[in-house]
Amino acid sequence: MRSRGRASSSTRRSVPFGITAPENSICLELRDHSESEFSAVSFFATLGSRDPCSQAARLSEQFVRQNNTLFTLLGVQATTRFDGQDLRLKLSSTSAIGAVPLVSPTRGTLDYGLVVQPRFSWRGIGPMLSEMGGESRRRHYTCHY
Secondary structure, eight states: OOOOSOOOTTTOOOOOOOOOOOSOOEEEEEETTOEEEEEHHHHTTOTTSSSHHHHHHHHHHHHHHHTHHHHHHTTOEEEEEEOSSOEEEEEEOOSOOEEEEEOOTTTSSOOEEEEEEOSSOOOOHHHHHHHTTTTTTHHHHOOOO
């Protein structure tokens, strides 16, 4: 008669999980009210494939579709164009600034990021108000309930 208990540790099989690293750890950066254009073949590393431009085109289309909501949050428009030799991915920003993670079209994970920085560098709201005379104008920025 067979035992109906748990299998002994000597008969259990372990299943190794393969951990894969992101292909490219890339953060796309641009300033507000600007445009940035780069090679989709280089960005998605499709140069070694049989047809790098068509592979990059499929990945670019999927990348833009998957991240459209995130692009919209930052007021960024993403478009692709083929210049005859290379597929180009173009990002155009508006007045919004910030950072969002982006989904990779090859892995479906947040392997990329997008940062839209202000055109003018600043150290934060405190130093800016201080330089503008924030002490004398503090009453204008204080909320009373």
